[in-house]
Amino acid sequence: MSFEITKDHFFNSRMVLKQPAKGHRIGLDAMLLAEFAPLNAQYVADLGAGVGAVGIAYALNNPDANVILVERDRDIAGLAHENLGLNGLNPRVALCEADLFAPAKIRELAGLLPRSVDLVLTNPPFLNEADTRASPIDKRRSAHVLEGGTLDDWLRAAAHLLKPSGILAMIHRADALHSILNALQGRFGGIELTPVQPFGAQPASRLLVKAVLGSRKKLKVMPSLILKT
Numbered sequence: 001m002s003f004e005i006t007k008d009h010f011f012n013s014r015m016v017l018k019q020p021a022k023g024h025r026i027g028l029d030a031m032l033l034a035e036f037a038p039l040n041a042q043y044v045a046d047l048g049a050g051v052g053a054v055g056i057a058y059a060l061n062n063p064d065a066n067v068i069l070v071e072r073d074r075d076i077a078g079l080a081h082e083n084l085g086l087n088g089l090n091p092r093v094a095l096c097e098a099d100l101f102a103p104a105k106i107r108e109l110a111g112l113l114p115r116s117v118d119l120v121l122t123n124p125p126f127l128n129e130a131d132t133r134a135s136p137i138d139k140r141r142s143a144h145v146l147e148g149g150t151l152d153d154w155l156r157a158a159a160h161l162l163k164p165s166g167i168l169a170m171i172h173r174a175d176a177l178h179s180i181l182n183a184l185q186g187r188f189g190g191i192e193l194t195p196v197q198p199f200g201a202q203p204a205s206r207l208l209v210k211a212v213l214g215s216r217k218k219l220k221v222m223p224s225l226i227l228k229t
Contacts, residue, residue, distance in 0.1 A: 002075075003020055003021070003022065003023075003075070004020070004021040004022065005018050005019060005020055005021060005079065006018070006019060006020075006021050007086075008026070010026070010031065010053075010057070011031075011057065011060070014060055015053075015056060015057055015060055015087060016083070016086045016087060017051055017052065017053060017056070017083050017086070017087075018051060018079045018082055018083055018086070019050075019051045019079065020076075020079075024050065026050075026051070026053045028227075029123050029171050029206065030050075030053040030054050030057070030123055031053075031057065032171060032196065032206070032208065032225075033054050033121060033122075033123050033169060033170070033171045033208070034053070034054050034057035034058050034061065034121070035057075035061075036169060036171070036194070036208045036210075037058055037119065037121055037169040038119065038167060038169070038210075039058075039061060039062045040062075041062070041065055041117075041118040041119035041167070042064060042065060042066060042118055043065075043066050043116060043117045043118050043119070044058060044059075044065050044066065044067045044068070044117055044118065044119045044120075044121060045067070045068045045070055045112075045116075045117045045119075045120050045121070045158075045161050046058070046067060046068070046069050046070065046120075046121045046122070047070050047100060047120055047121070047122040047124070047154070047157065047158060047161075048070065048071065048100065048122055048123065048124050048125065048154075049069035049070055049071045049080055050071060050076055050080070050123075051076055051079045051080050051083055052069045052071075052079075052080035052083045052084065052093075052095075054121050054122075054123055055067045055068075055069045055093060055121060056069075056083060056084070056087055056089060056093065058121060059087075059089050059092060059093045060087065060089075065092070066092055066093070066094075067089075067092070067093040067094070068093075068094050068095070068096050068111075068112075068117070069084075069093065069094070069095050069096065070096045070098055070100065070112065071095070071096075071097060071098075072097065072098060072099040072100070074097060077095060077097045080095055081095050096110055096111045096112060097110065098110035098111070098112055099148070100149070100153070100154055100157040101148040101149035101153055101154075101157075104157075104160055107157065107160075112157075112160075112161060113161075114160050114161065115161075115162065115163045115164070116161055116163070117161050117162060117163065117166060118162075118163055118166050118167065119162075119166065119167050119168075119169065120158045120161060120162055120166070120167070120168045120169070120170075121169050121170075122154070122158060122168070122169075122170045123170070123171050124146065124151065124154050124170070124172065125145050125146045125147075126172060126173050126176065127145045127146065150183075151172075151176075151179050151180070151183045152182065152183040154183070155168070155183045155184065155187065155188075156187070159187045159188070159213055162213045163213075164213060164214055165212055165213060165214060165215070166212070166213045167210060167211070167212055167213075168184075168188060168209070168210070168211045168212075168213070169208075169209070169210050170208075170209040170210075170211075171196075171206055171207070171208055171209070172206070172207055172209065173205070173206065173207070174195060174196075174203070174204040174205055174206055174207050176207075177193075177207065180207065180209060181219075184209075184211055187213065187214075188211035188212060188213055188214075188215065189211065189212060189214070189215030189216050189217050189218075190210075190211060190212035190215035190216075190217035190218075191209065191210070191211045191219040191220070192209070192210040192211070192219075192220045192221075192222050193207055193208075193209060193219070193220070193221050193222060194207065194208040194209075194210075194222040194223070194224070194225055195207060195221070195222075195224040195225070196208060196224070196225045196227065197224050197225070197226045197227065198227050198228065199226070199227070199228050199229070200226045200228075200229045204224060208225070
């Protein structure tokens, strides 16, 4: 591995993770998503898992869950594999090295079978490749920029994995609301949007999104989560 790594502790040292010293670092978004997700799912996929923060946190919170971490960057997937051992989660949590933007048949050959999970967790890259100046740091760019596809493609892959009435739990930028709703349309319903405000007087910077595959229930905007008053 050609880059420096650190070993860091989360949730009062309940979770230990190796991650790149430079580039994308695990932050509040991952922790919020892991805490936000419903805890009754038995089969779970963490899409764009990175070093495994969200899926590993979910597995620690829910000892009955079987989780698959899906990551396409080989180096980062290697760290995720090491993190499973560090947290004592083999074989309940597994790793799948796969590209969500690859054709469905190729994803299936990698082990991502249709209608195989109850819950998808995802903290997708927030930026579109065509609309941003990407970071020159490879690991930061791949974590922040959707390279090779769109949010619509990403959520299509999520829908392909979910069982009927399966749940999507996602965190994204608040100003991406229009793109989020467009990508959910026709696939998901029962959408619940929880705005996340850094402070009580500030606009929301993030959205926690929960949606049900195939549901026809109406959208709900939930009370804001205010991190600091």
